[in-house]
Amino acid sequence: MKYTALTLFIILTASFASFGQEKQSRKSKKDNRGVAEKGLIKVSVMYPFAEGKTFNMEYYETTHMPMVAKFLGSNLVKYTIEKGVASGIPNQPLPYMAIGTFYVKSLDDYQAAIGPNRDAIRADFLNYTNTVPVILVSEVVK
Amino acid sequence: MKYTALTLFIILTASFASFGQEKQSRKSKKDNRGVAEKGLIKVSVMYPFAEGKTFNMEYYETTHMPMVAKFLGSNLVKYTIEKGVASGIPNQPLPYMAIGTFYVKSLDDYQAAIGPNRDAIRADFLNYTNTVPVILVSEVVK
Numbered sequence: 001m002k003y004t005a006l007t008l009f010i011i012l013t014a015s016f017a018s019f020g021q022e023k024q025s026r027k028s029k030k031d032n033r034g035v036a037e038k039g040l041i042k043v044s045v046m047y048p049f050a051e052g053k054t055f056n057m058e059y060y061e062t063t064h065m066p067m068v069a070k071f072l073g074s075n076l077v078k079y080t081i082e083k084g085v086a087s088g089i090p091n092q093p094l095p096y097m098a099i100g101t102f103y104v105k106s107l108d109d110y111q112a113a114i115g116p117n118r119d120a121i122r123a124d125f126l127n128y129t130n131t132v133p134v135i136l137v138s139e140v141v142k
Numbered sequence: 143m144k145y146t147a148l149t150l151f152i153i154l155t156a157s158f159a160s161f162g163q164e165k166q167s168r169k170s171k172k173d174n175r176g177v178a179e180k181g182l183i184k185v186s187v188m189y190p191f192a193e194g195k196t197f198n199m200e201y202y203e204t205t206h207m208p209m210v211a212k213f214l215g216s217n218l219v220k221y222t223i224e225k226g227v228a229s230g231i232p233n234q235p236l237p238y239m240a241i242g243t244f245y246v247k248s249l250d251d252y253q254a255a256i257g258p259n260r261d262a263i264r265a266d267f268l269n270y271t272n273t274v275p276v277i278l279v280s281e282v283v284k
Contacts, residue, residue, distance in 0.1 A: 037222070041227075042224055043230055044230075045230070046237075057283065061283060061284060065284075079284075080179070080282065080284060081282075081283040081284040082184055082280040082281060082282050082283055083280055083281045083283050084278055084279075084280045085183075085279045085280055085281055086279045087276075087277060087278065087279070088185055088186075088187070088277025088278060088279050089276075089277050092277075094278075095188075095276050095277075095278045096278055096280075098283075099278075099280065134229075134231075134237050135229060135230025135231050135237075136226055136228075136229065136230060136236075136237045136238055136241075137226075137227045137228045137229070137230050138224040138225055138226045138227055138238075138241065139224060139225045139227055140222065140223075140224055141199065141203060141223040141224055141225050141240075142203060142207075142221075142222060142223040
């Protein structure tokens with residue numbers, strides 16, 4: 001129930017992010033990447049692979065993710081994009097074609113930022129994929 | 143057939159990973175975490191949530207992951223651990239209880255290091271979980 005509320009705004013964002021570059025630059029001087037991220041909230045948008053499903057990485061990287069990043073503003077510490085290559089288990093299909101991840105300081109602020117922009121984000125989906133993402137909200141332990 | 147192609151691709155990707163590593167070393171001085179990781183290979187071990195499935199995060203963090211990290215040696219750039227909190231989609235179950243991720247320079251070296259230790263790694267699973275992980279090999283795009 002609580003999580004339903006937590007995640008109400010997340011579903012349609014299927015992607016997001018921006019540059020928390022200022023904070024990041026400061027931290028990276030002392031820098032221990034793992035410790036620096038500890039306690040942050042990750043929102044991972046995972047695009048499952050299946051026969052006939054497509055994903056345009058170039059559009060995702062150059063247009064969609066930067067758009068969502070702008071919406072998130074200074075709450076966003078960083079975002080990452082990865083391209084699925086294979087399953088790590090022999091003879092298993094590729095689990096995900098791509099994953100976009102937003103590292104944010106506050107999930108509340110994330111939801112508040114995404115809410116009013118949900119339609120724009122949603123409308124952009126069709127420009128790069130025909131698959132429906134799985135979305136995981138997690139906490140960085142290490 | 144398709145997976146044979148995928149495997150080939152992984153091998154090729156592994157060489158690219160080492161390549162990207164040189165670039166990374168140079169860049170990490172000015173630093174931008176996202177850019178610093180670009181080109182690395184990620185091996186994400188994702189533990190699905192389901193009724194009756196358990197996961198002991200303390201054991202995973204203090205014993206299992208450090209053990210695997212040792213096997214990987216200098217090929218391992220870093221590893222991360224995250225704890226699943228919720229699905230980002232309303233009324234959907236939590237996708238994963240936990241995810242452990244290894245960032246490596248070379249997938250070949252990763253496989254060479256894991257191979258002889260696979261039995262030890264698998265035997266340790268029972269000490270912290272009763273679920274079977276999904277494993278994704280991916281490439282850091284950003």
